Amino acid sequence: MAVLLFPDNTVLINFALFGQLDLLRRLANGHGRWCATVAAECAASARRPDLGTLAGARDIFGPPLSPTPTELRDARFLRDELASPGDHPFKHLGEAETIAVMTSRALDGIFVTDDNDAVRLATRHGVPVVRTWRLLQLAVRTNLADADAVWGYVQILRARRRGSPPGVSDRPSFDKWLAS
Protein backbone atom coordinates (compact mmCIF):
# COMPACT_ATOMS: atom_id res chain seq x y z
CA MET A 1 0.00 0.00 0.00
CA ALA A 2 1.39 3.42 -1.00
CA VAL A 3 2.23 5.93 1.71
CA LEU A 4 0.81 9.43 1.96
CA LEU A 5 2.77 12.50 0.90
CA PHE A 6 2.42 15.56 3.17
CA PRO A 7 3.95 18.82 1.91
CA ASP A 8 4.74 22.00 3.75
CA ASN A 9 4.27 25.33 2.06
CA THR A 10 7.97 25.82 1.16
CA VAL A 11 7.78 22.85 -1.20
CA LEU A 12 4.50 23.96 -2.76
CA ILE A 13 5.99 27.38 -3.42
CA ASN A 14 9.04 25.79 -5.08
CA PHE A 15 6.93 23.78 -7.51
CA ALA A 16 4.80 26.85 -8.23
CA LEU A 17 7.89 28.99 -8.88
CA PHE A 18 9.09 26.71 -11.64
CA GLY A 19 5.53 26.22 -12.90
CA GLN A 20 5.29 22.47 -12.32
CA LEU A 21 2.48 21.87 -9.85
CA ASP A 22 1.35 19.22 -12.30
CA LEU A 23 4.65 17.38 -11.80
CA LEU A 24 3.97 17.39 -8.07
CA ARG A 25 0.52 15.96 -8.77
CA ARG A 26 2.05 13.09 -10.76
CA LEU A 27 4.68 12.45 -8.09
CA ALA A 28 2.04 12.35 -5.35
CA ASN A 29 0.21 9.85 -7.51
CA GLY A 30 -3.08 10.28 -5.72
CA HIS A 31 -1.53 9.96 -2.26
CA GLY A 32 -1.15 13.66 -1.44
CA ARG A 33 -2.61 14.89 1.85
CA TRP A 34 -2.14 18.12 3.76
CA CYS A 35 -2.99 19.73 7.06
CA ALA A 36 -5.31 22.67 7.55
CA THR A 37 -2.60 25.22 8.39
CA VAL A 38 -0.48 24.29 5.37
CA ALA A 39 -3.61 24.60 3.20
CA ALA A 40 -4.27 28.06 4.66
CA GLU A 41 -0.63 29.13 4.16
CA CYS A 42 -0.82 27.87 0.59
CA ALA A 43 -4.04 29.81 -0.04
CA ALA A 44 -2.34 32.95 1.27
CA SER A 45 0.69 32.35 -0.99
CA ALA A 46 -1.62 31.81 -3.98
CA ARG A 47 -2.65 35.46 -3.70
CA ARG A 48 0.88 36.48 -4.79
CA PRO A 49 0.93 37.24 -8.52
CA ASP A 50 3.79 34.82 -9.23
CA LEU A 51 2.23 31.98 -7.24
CA GLY A 52 -1.35 31.99 -8.53
CA THR A 53 -1.08 28.35 -9.68
CA LEU A 54 -0.98 27.31 -6.02
CA ALA A 55 -4.76 27.62 -6.05
CA GLY A 56 -4.70 24.21 -7.77
CA ALA A 57 -2.92 22.50 -4.87
CA ARG A 58 -6.23 21.46 -3.33
CA ASP A 59 -6.77 19.14 -6.32
CA ILE A 60 -3.55 17.32 -5.39
CA PHE A 61 -3.89 17.16 -1.64
CA GLY A 62 -7.66 17.07 -1.13
CA PRO A 63 -9.64 18.38 1.84
CA PRO A 64 -7.20 19.44 4.59
CA LEU A 65 -6.86 17.30 7.71
CA SER A 66 -8.02 19.33 10.70
CA PRO A 67 -6.15 18.94 13.98
CA THR A 68 -7.87 17.66 17.11
CA PRO A 69 -7.47 19.69 20.31
CA THR A 70 -4.70 17.32 21.43
CA GLU A 71 -2.93 17.80 18.11
CA LEU A 72 -3.35 21.56 18.40
CA ARG A 73 -1.68 21.44 21.80
CA ASP A 74 1.11 19.18 20.53
CA ALA A 75 1.64 21.47 17.55
CA ARG A 76 2.23 24.38 19.91
CA PHE A 77 5.01 22.51 21.71
CA LEU A 78 6.49 21.39 18.39
CA ARG A 79 6.38 24.93 17.04
CA ASP A 80 8.51 26.05 19.97
CA GLU A 81 11.06 23.41 18.99
CA LEU A 82 11.18 24.73 15.43
CA ALA A 83 11.43 28.43 16.14
CA SER A 84 14.41 30.75 16.35
CA PRO A 85 14.67 34.27 17.78
CA GLY A 86 13.23 36.83 15.40
CA ASP A 87 10.64 34.46 13.94
CA HIS A 88 7.10 35.73 13.58
CA PRO A 89 4.85 33.94 16.12
CA PHE A 90 2.93 32.25 13.26
CA LYS A 91 6.03 30.93 11.52
CA HIS A 92 6.47 27.11 11.55
CA LEU A 93 2.83 26.46 12.49
CA GLY A 94 2.26 24.48 9.28
CA GLU A 95 5.26 22.20 9.81
CA ALA A 96 4.42 21.77 13.50
CA GLU A 97 0.80 20.88 12.79
CA THR A 98 1.83 18.39 10.10
CA ILE A 99 4.26 16.58 12.40
CA ALA A 100 1.67 16.61 15.21
CA VAL A 101 -1.04 15.10 12.99
CA MET A 102 1.25 12.53 11.36
CA THR A 103 2.62 11.30 14.69
CA SER A 104 -0.58 11.33 16.71
CA ARG A 105 -2.48 9.40 14.03
CA ALA A 106 0.53 7.16 13.28
CA LEU A 107 0.02 7.87 9.56
CA ASP A 108 2.14 5.96 7.10
CA GLY A 109 3.39 9.04 5.33
CA ILE A 110 6.35 11.08 4.17
CA PHE A 111 6.76 14.74 5.02
CA VAL A 112 8.16 16.95 2.24
CA THR A 113 9.81 20.08 3.59
CA ASP A 114 12.79 22.29 2.84
CA ASP A 115 12.91 23.73 6.34
CA ASN A 116 16.03 22.30 8.02
CA ASP A 117 14.50 22.51 11.47
CA ALA A 118 11.38 20.70 10.27
CA VAL A 119 13.59 17.96 8.79
CA ARG A 120 15.37 17.66 12.13
CA LEU A 121 12.23 17.54 14.23
CA ALA A 122 10.35 15.16 11.94
CA THR A 123 13.33 12.81 12.00
CA ARG A 124 13.37 12.95 15.80
CA HIS A 125 9.72 11.95 15.86
CA GLY A 126 10.23 9.10 13.41
CA VAL A 127 8.49 10.82 10.49
CA PRO A 128 10.20 10.03 7.16
CA VAL A 129 11.27 13.18 5.33
CA VAL A 130 12.32 14.31 1.87
CA ARG A 131 13.14 17.70 0.42
CA THR A 132 12.19 19.28 -2.92
CA TRP A 133 15.50 18.06 -4.39
CA ARG A 134 14.72 14.43 -3.65
CA LEU A 135 11.34 14.78 -5.41
CA LEU A 136 13.12 16.22 -8.46
CA GLN A 137 15.56 13.31 -8.41
CA LEU A 138 12.57 11.01 -8.23
CA ALA A 139 10.94 12.77 -11.19
CA VAL A 140 13.96 12.01 -13.39
CA ARG A 141 14.33 8.47 -12.05
CA THR A 142 10.69 7.70 -12.93
CA ASN A 143 10.82 9.53 -16.29
CA LEU A 144 8.26 12.09 -15.19
CA ALA A 145 10.78 14.79 -16.17
CA ASP A 146 14.08 14.80 -18.03
CA ALA A 147 17.40 16.02 -16.68
CA ASP A 148 17.47 19.18 -18.82
CA ALA A 149 14.07 20.26 -17.55
CA VAL A 150 15.03 19.61 -13.91
CA TRP A 151 18.30 21.51 -14.39
CA GLY A 152 16.11 24.42 -15.53
CA TYR A 153 13.98 24.13 -12.37
CA VAL A 154 17.07 24.10 -10.19
CA GLN A 155 18.35 27.25 -11.87
CA ILE A 156 15.02 29.01 -11.31
CA LEU A 157 15.09 28.11 -7.63
CA ARG A 158 18.73 29.17 -7.28
CA ALA A 159 17.92 32.51 -8.89
CA ARG A 160 15.12 32.95 -6.34
CA ARG A 161 17.57 32.16 -3.52
CA ARG A 162 15.79 28.97 -2.54
CA GLY A 163 18.93 26.87 -2.35
CA SER A 164 20.46 24.12 -4.47
CA PRO A 165 20.68 20.35 -4.31
CA PRO A 166 23.59 19.26 -2.09
CA GLY A 167 26.94 19.85 -3.78
CA VAL A 168 25.44 21.28 -6.97
CA SER A 169 27.14 24.38 -8.39
CA ASP A 170 27.13 23.72 -12.17
CA ARG A 171 25.79 21.27 -14.73
CA PRO A 172 28.45 18.57 -14.21
CA SER A 173 27.89 18.58 -10.44
CA PHE A 174 24.13 18.56 -11.10
CA ASP A 175 24.45 15.48 -13.33
CA LYS A 176 26.58 13.81 -10.68
CA TRP A 177 24.02 14.57 -8.00
CA LEU A 178 21.20 13.33 -10.21
CA ALA A 179 22.94 9.99 -10.67
CA SER A 180 23.71 9.61 -6.96
Next chain:
Amino acid sequence: MHATTDAIGSIGSRALQQIGRVRPGALHRDLAAEIGMTPDAFSRALNGKRSFSSLELASLADALHADVHWLITGEPDPYRVVIAARHGFDHATGRRDVPGRDGDEQALRDVTLAYRQGDPRPRPAAALPDSAEAARATLGDDFIRPFADRLEERLEVDVVRIADLSTAYSLRLGGRRVIVLPATGNWFWENWSLAHELAHLALGHHDLGLAEADDDPREAAANAFAAELLLPRDALAVVDWDGLDAAGLAALVWRWGVSTDALARRLNALTGYLPDLVRAWAAQPTQRLLRRHWAIDTGIDEITARMDAAAARRFPRALQEQHLERIALGALGKGTLAWMLGIHPEALDVDVPPATEVPTDELVDALGL
Protein backbone atom coordinates in the same frame (compact mmCIF):
# COMPACT_ATOMS: atom_id res chain seq x y z
CA MET B 1 -14.66 10.50 18.63
CA HIS B 2 -17.40 11.92 20.82
CA ALA B 3 -14.83 13.18 23.31
CA THR B 4 -12.90 14.88 20.51
CA THR B 5 -16.02 16.58 19.17
CA ASP B 6 -16.80 17.67 22.69
CA ALA B 7 -13.33 19.13 23.12
CA ILE B 8 -13.55 20.97 19.82
CA GLY B 9 -16.83 22.42 21.05
CA SER B 10 -15.07 23.55 24.20
CA ILE B 11 -12.58 25.57 22.17
CA GLY B 12 -15.51 27.24 20.45
CA SER B 13 -17.22 27.98 23.77
CA ARG B 14 -14.07 29.48 25.23
CA ALA B 15 -13.63 31.58 22.10
CA LEU B 16 -17.23 32.82 22.46
CA GLN B 17 -16.60 33.55 26.14
CA GLN B 18 -13.52 35.60 25.25
CA ILE B 19 -15.34 37.43 22.45
CA GLY B 20 -18.01 38.41 24.98
CA ARG B 21 -15.31 39.61 27.35
CA VAL B 22 -13.06 41.66 25.05
CA ARG B 23 -15.08 42.31 21.88
CA PRO B 24 -18.70 42.49 23.02
CA GLY B 25 -20.94 43.49 20.18
CA ALA B 26 -18.37 42.55 17.51
CA LEU B 27 -19.94 40.92 14.48
CA HIS B 28 -18.70 37.39 13.98
CA ARG B 29 -18.32 37.98 10.26
CA ASP B 30 -15.96 40.90 10.98
CA LEU B 31 -13.91 38.76 13.35
CA ALA B 32 -13.83 35.97 10.76
CA ALA B 33 -12.46 38.37 8.15
CA GLU B 34 -9.88 39.64 10.64
CA ILE B 35 -8.44 36.15 11.13
CA GLY B 36 -8.74 35.01 7.51
CA MET B 37 -11.72 32.66 7.86
CA THR B 38 -15.00 32.64 5.99
CA PRO B 39 -18.03 33.56 8.12
CA ASP B 40 -19.41 30.05 7.65
CA ALA B 41 -16.18 28.30 8.72
CA PHE B 42 -15.85 30.63 11.72
CA SER B 43 -19.44 30.05 12.77
CA ARG B 44 -19.06 26.27 12.50
CA ALA B 45 -15.78 26.39 14.44
CA LEU B 46 -17.41 28.43 17.23
CA ASN B 47 -20.26 25.92 17.38
CA GLY B 48 -17.93 22.92 17.59
CA LYS B 49 -18.88 21.57 14.18
CA ARG B 50 -15.44 22.19 12.67
CA SER B 51 -11.91 22.39 14.10
CA PHE B 52 -9.76 25.47 14.10
CA SER B 53 -6.37 25.05 12.47
CA SER B 54 -3.23 26.06 14.38
CA LEU B 55 -2.98 29.20 12.27
CA GLU B 56 -6.62 30.16 12.73
CA LEU B 57 -6.40 29.63 16.46
CA ALA B 58 -3.21 31.69 16.77
CA SER B 59 -4.82 34.49 14.75
CA LEU B 60 -7.97 34.33 16.87
CA ALA B 61 -5.94 34.41 20.10
CA ASP B 62 -4.16 37.49 18.81
CA ALA B 63 -7.38 39.24 17.88
CA LEU B 64 -8.95 38.42 21.26
CA HIS B 65 -5.81 38.93 23.39
CA ALA B 66 -6.31 35.36 24.58
CA ASP B 67 -3.87 32.66 25.66
CA VAL B 68 -3.83 29.95 22.94
CA HIS B 69 -3.14 27.24 25.52
CA TRP B 70 -6.23 28.30 27.46
CA LEU B 71 -8.34 28.33 24.30
CA ILE B 72 -7.27 24.75 23.57
CA THR B 73 -7.29 23.23 27.04
CA GLY B 74 -9.23 25.55 29.34
CA GLU B 75 -6.14 25.69 31.58
CA PRO B 76 -3.67 28.57 31.89
CA ASP B 77 -0.45 28.12 29.93
CA PRO B 78 2.14 26.51 32.25
CA TYR B 79 4.61 28.86 30.60
CA ARG B 80 2.44 31.95 30.89
CA VAL B 81 4.57 35.09 30.79
CA VAL B 82 3.96 37.95 33.18
CA ILE B 83 6.12 41.01 32.67
CA ALA B 84 6.98 44.04 34.75
CA ALA B 85 9.04 46.88 33.33
CA ARG B 86 11.32 49.35 35.01
CA HIS B 87 9.45 52.57 34.40
CA GLY B 88 11.24 55.73 33.55
CA PHE B 89 10.55 58.39 36.17
CA ASP B 90 10.58 62.08 35.48
CA HIS B 91 11.48 63.63 38.84
CA ALA B 92 10.22 67.02 37.65
CA THR B 93 6.74 65.90 36.62
CA GLY B 94 6.40 62.75 38.74
CA ARG B 95 5.34 60.77 35.65
CA ARG B 96 6.37 57.20 34.98
CA ASP B 97 6.37 55.49 31.63
CA VAL B 98 7.97 52.77 29.48
CA PRO B 99 8.35 54.49 26.11
CA GLY B 100 10.23 51.61 24.48
CA ARG B 101 7.80 48.83 25.46
CA ASP B 102 6.52 48.18 21.92
CA GLY B 103 10.03 48.12 20.48
CA ASP B 104 11.14 45.68 23.17
CA GLU B 105 8.38 43.21 22.32
CA GLN B 106 10.43 41.06 19.94
CA ALA B 107 13.44 40.87 22.27
CA LEU B 108 11.23 39.78 25.18
CA ARG B 109 9.50 37.24 22.95
CA ASP B 110 12.92 35.85 22.00
CA VAL B 111 14.03 35.56 25.62
CA THR B 112 10.78 33.78 26.42
CA LEU B 113 11.32 31.40 23.53
CA ALA B 114 14.79 30.54 24.81
CA TYR B 115 13.28 29.50 28.15
CA ARG B 116 10.36 27.61 26.63
CA GLN B 117 12.80 25.70 24.46
CA GLY B 118 15.33 25.01 27.19
CA ASP B 119 12.89 23.81 29.77
CA PRO B 120 9.45 22.92 28.37
CA ARG B 121 8.19 21.75 31.76
CA PRO B 122 9.15 24.43 34.25
CA ARG B 123 8.97 23.77 37.96
CA PRO B 124 8.07 26.46 40.46
CA ALA B 125 11.05 28.16 42.11
CA ALA B 126 11.37 28.53 45.88
CA ALA B 127 9.86 31.59 47.54
CA LEU B 128 11.89 34.80 47.57
CA PRO B 129 12.74 36.81 50.69
CA ASP B 130 10.03 39.40 51.12
CA SER B 131 12.15 42.25 52.50
CA ALA B 132 15.31 44.02 51.45
CA GLU B 133 17.01 43.02 54.71
CA ALA B 134 16.23 39.34 54.17
CA ALA B 135 17.30 39.53 50.53
CA ARG B 136 20.61 41.13 51.53
CA ALA B 137 21.25 38.42 54.09
CA THR B 138 20.63 35.71 51.49
CA LEU B 139 22.73 37.40 48.82
CA GLY B 140 25.63 37.55 51.28
CA ASP B 141 28.51 39.92 51.92
CA ASP B 142 29.81 42.08 49.10
CA PHE B 143 27.10 40.85 46.75
CA ILE B 144 27.07 43.93 44.58
CA ARG B 145 29.97 43.14 42.24
CA PRO B 146 28.74 39.59 41.44
CA PHE B 147 25.10 40.70 41.82
CA ALA B 148 23.76 38.76 38.81
CA ASP B 149 25.62 35.57 39.76
CA ARG B 150 24.39 35.76 43.35
CA LEU B 151 20.81 36.26 42.20
CA GLU B 152 21.06 33.08 40.16
CA GLU B 153 22.96 31.01 42.72
CA ARG B 154 21.15 32.02 45.88
CA LEU B 155 17.70 33.20 44.84
CA GLU B 156 17.01 31.27 41.62
CA VAL B 157 16.47 34.51 39.75
CA ASP B 158 18.03 34.34 36.29
CA VAL B 159 19.67 37.39 34.76
CA VAL B 160 19.80 38.03 31.02
CA ARG B 161 21.57 40.98 29.42
CA ILE B 162 21.01 41.86 25.75
CA ALA B 163 21.60 44.92 23.64
CA ASP B 164 18.22 45.44 22.04
CA LEU B 165 16.18 46.72 24.96
CA SER B 166 15.10 50.16 26.09
CA THR B 167 14.79 49.33 29.80
CA ALA B 168 14.92 46.51 32.35
CA TYR B 169 12.16 43.94 32.78
CA SER B 170 11.33 41.14 35.16
CA LEU B 171 9.47 38.12 33.87
CA ARG B 172 7.65 35.25 35.44
CA LEU B 173 7.85 32.40 32.95
CA GLY B 174 5.80 29.61 34.35
CA GLY B 175 7.61 28.93 37.62
CA ARG B 176 10.84 30.66 36.59
CA ARG B 177 11.92 34.20 37.38
CA VAL B 178 14.05 36.18 34.99
CA ILE B 179 15.40 39.73 35.02
CA VAL B 180 16.20 41.03 31.55
CA LEU B 181 18.59 43.97 31.34
CA PRO B 182 19.65 46.21 28.46
CA ALA B 183 23.42 46.06 27.92
CA THR B 184 24.45 49.61 28.74
CA GLY B 185 27.85 49.36 30.40
CA ASN B 186 26.33 51.48 33.14
CA TRP B 187 26.74 49.23 36.16
CA PHE B 188 25.14 51.59 38.69
CA TRP B 189 21.97 51.82 36.57
CA GLU B 190 22.11 48.04 36.18
CA ASN B 191 22.47 47.40 39.91
CA TRP B 192 19.49 49.59 40.63
CA SER B 193 17.52 47.78 37.93
CA LEU B 194 18.43 44.37 39.38
CA ALA B 195 17.37 45.48 42.84
CA HIS B 196 14.19 47.10 41.54
CA GLU B 197 13.13 44.09 39.46
CA LEU B 198 14.04 41.72 42.30
CA ALA B 199 11.65 43.77 44.40
CA HIS B 200 8.80 43.32 41.89
CA LEU B 201 9.41 39.57 41.98
CA ALA B 202 9.84 39.34 45.75
CA LEU B 203 6.83 41.49 46.54
CA GLY B 204 4.61 39.38 44.28
CA HIS B 205 3.74 42.19 41.89
CA HIS B 206 3.63 39.73 38.99
CA ASP B 207 0.88 37.78 40.72
CA LEU B 208 -1.43 40.75 40.92
CA GLY B 209 -2.20 40.93 37.23
CA LEU B 210 -1.37 44.57 36.66
CA ALA B 211 2.38 44.36 36.61
CA GLU B 212 2.77 46.45 33.48
CA ALA B 213 0.44 49.20 34.53
CA ASP B 214 1.78 52.62 35.33
CA ASP B 215 1.18 51.82 38.93
CA ASP B 216 2.81 54.26 41.33
CA PRO B 217 2.40 52.36 44.63
CA ARG B 218 4.12 49.28 43.21
CA GLU B 219 6.85 51.26 41.53
CA ALA B 220 7.39 53.20 44.76
CA ALA B 221 7.49 49.97 46.78
CA ALA B 222 10.02 48.47 44.35
CA ASN B 223 12.19 51.56 44.58
CA ALA B 224 12.03 51.55 48.39
CA PHE B 225 13.08 47.87 48.41
CA ALA B 226 15.93 48.61 45.98
CA ALA B 227 17.12 51.59 48.01
CA GLU B 228 17.24 49.60 51.24
CA LEU B 229 18.96 46.69 49.51
CA LEU B 230 21.69 48.77 47.89
CA LEU B 231 21.95 51.65 50.35
CA PRO B 232 20.87 50.33 53.76
CA ARG B 233 19.86 52.96 56.25
CA ASP B 234 22.35 51.62 58.83
CA ALA B 235 25.25 51.76 56.40
CA LEU B 236 24.55 55.39 55.53
CA ALA B 237 24.08 56.37 59.15
CA VAL B 238 27.65 55.56 60.15
CA VAL B 239 29.27 57.74 57.47
CA ASP B 240 30.65 61.14 58.52
CA TRP B 241 29.21 62.91 55.48
CA ASP B 242 30.45 66.37 56.39
CA GLY B 243 33.99 65.11 56.89
CA LEU B 244 34.06 63.17 53.64
CA ASP B 245 36.29 64.25 50.76
CA ALA B 246 35.85 63.42 47.06
CA ALA B 247 38.11 60.36 47.29
CA GLY B 248 36.06 59.04 50.20
CA LEU B 249 32.82 59.65 48.32
CA ALA B 250 34.24 57.91 45.23
CA ALA B 251 35.22 54.90 47.34
CA LEU B 252 31.69 54.62 48.75
CA VAL B 253 30.02 54.98 45.36
CA TRP B 254 32.35 52.33 43.96
CA ARG B 255 31.73 49.90 46.82
CA TRP B 256 27.96 50.33 46.86
CA GLY B 257 27.73 50.21 43.06
CA VAL B 258 25.30 53.12 42.79
CA SER B 259 25.32 56.48 41.02
CA THR B 260 26.03 59.74 42.79
CA ASP B 261 22.49 60.82 41.93
CA ALA B 262 20.94 57.71 43.53
CA LEU B 263 23.05 58.21 46.65
CA ALA B 264 21.99 61.84 46.91
CA ARG B 265 18.30 61.00 46.57
CA ARG B 266 18.57 58.26 49.19
CA LEU B 267 20.38 60.51 51.66
CA ASN B 268 17.88 63.28 51.13
CA ALA B 269 14.96 60.86 51.58
CA LEU B 270 16.40 59.45 54.82
CA THR B 271 17.71 62.59 56.47
CA GLY B 272 16.25 65.54 54.58
CA TYR B 273 19.80 66.82 54.40
CA LEU B 274 22.24 66.81 51.51
CA PRO B 275 25.92 67.46 52.22
CA ASP B 276 27.51 69.98 49.80
CA LEU B 277 29.98 67.44 48.43
CA VAL B 278 27.25 64.93 47.63
CA ARG B 279 25.04 67.65 46.14
CA ALA B 280 27.85 68.85 43.89
CA TRP B 281 28.70 65.40 42.60
CA ALA B 282 25.09 64.34 42.16
CA ALA B 283 24.83 66.78 39.29
CA GLN B 284 27.79 65.23 37.49
CA PRO B 285 28.44 61.87 35.83
CA THR B 286 29.37 59.21 38.35
CA GLN B 287 32.27 58.08 36.18
CA ARG B 288 33.79 61.57 36.41
CA LEU B 289 33.99 61.28 40.19
CA LEU B 290 35.48 57.81 39.92
CA ARG B 291 38.00 58.65 37.20
CA ARG B 292 39.22 61.71 39.07
CA HIS B 293 39.14 60.60 42.67
CA TRP B 294 38.87 56.84 43.09
CA ALA B 295 42.26 55.22 43.43
CA ILE B 296 43.01 51.53 43.56
CA ASP B 297 46.24 49.84 42.64
CA THR B 298 45.30 46.55 40.98
CA GLY B 299 47.29 47.08 37.81
CA ILE B 300 44.21 47.10 35.57
CA ASP B 301 41.62 49.72 34.70
CA GLU B 302 38.92 48.56 37.12
CA ILE B 303 36.40 51.14 35.95
CA THR B 304 36.60 49.99 32.35
CA ALA B 305 36.53 46.36 33.45
CA ARG B 306 33.33 46.97 35.42
CA MET B 307 31.82 48.84 32.48
CA ASP B 308 32.71 46.00 30.12
CA ALA B 309 31.07 43.49 32.43
CA ALA B 310 27.86 45.53 32.43
CA ALA B 311 27.86 45.67 28.63
CA ALA B 312 28.47 41.98 27.93
CA ARG B 313 25.71 39.77 26.50
CA ARG B 314 24.65 37.36 29.21
CA PHE B 315 22.46 34.30 29.49
CA PRO B 316 22.52 31.86 32.42
CA ARG B 317 24.90 28.99 31.82
CA ALA B 318 22.29 26.46 32.96
CA LEU B 319 19.96 27.63 30.19
CA GLN B 320 22.72 27.29 27.60
CA GLU B 321 23.46 23.77 28.86
CA GLN B 322 19.80 22.84 28.55
CA HIS B 323 19.89 23.99 24.94
CA LEU B 324 23.06 22.01 24.22
CA GLU B 325 21.47 18.86 25.58
CA ARG B 326 18.31 19.33 23.56
CA ILE B 327 20.24 20.19 20.39
CA ALA B 328 22.19 16.93 20.75
CA LEU B 329 18.86 15.08 20.97
CA GLY B 330 17.52 16.77 17.83
CA ALA B 331 14.76 18.44 19.84
CA LEU B 332 16.10 21.92 19.08
CA GLY B 333 18.01 23.64 16.30
CA LYS B 334 21.07 25.78 16.93
CA GLY B 335 19.36 29.10 16.24
CA THR B 336 18.47 30.11 19.78
CA LEU B 337 21.73 29.02 21.41
CA ALA B 338 23.65 30.88 18.70
CA TRP B 339 21.49 33.94 19.39
CA MET B 340 22.21 33.68 23.12
CA LEU B 341 25.93 33.55 22.36
CA GLY B 342 25.67 36.39 19.84
CA ILE B 343 27.11 34.32 16.98
CA HIS B 344 25.85 32.99 13.65
CA PRO B 345 24.28 29.49 13.89
CA GLU B 346 26.69 28.20 11.22
CA ALA B 347 29.59 29.16 13.45
CA LEU B 348 28.25 27.10 16.33
CA ASP B 349 30.04 23.78 16.23
CA VAL B 350 27.99 21.49 18.45
CA ASP B 351 26.88 17.89 18.30
CA VAL B 352 23.71 17.44 16.22
CA PRO B 353 22.11 14.16 15.18
CA PRO B 354 22.12 13.39 11.44
CA ALA B 355 18.93 14.07 9.51
CA THR B 356 18.35 11.43 6.86
CA GLU B 357 16.01 11.55 3.86
CA VAL B 358 14.08 8.69 2.36
CA PRO B 359 16.27 7.27 -0.48
CA THR B 360 14.96 7.73 -4.03
CA ASP B 361 14.53 4.00 -4.64
CA GLU B 362 12.36 3.64 -1.56
CA LEU B 363 10.32 6.64 -2.67
CA VAL B 364 9.56 4.98 -5.98
CA ASP B 365 8.01 2.04 -4.14
CA ALA B 366 6.40 4.11 -1.42
CA LEU B 367 4.49 6.28 -3.87
CA GLY B 368 3.64 3.44 -6.21
CA LEU B 369 5.57 4.98 -9.08
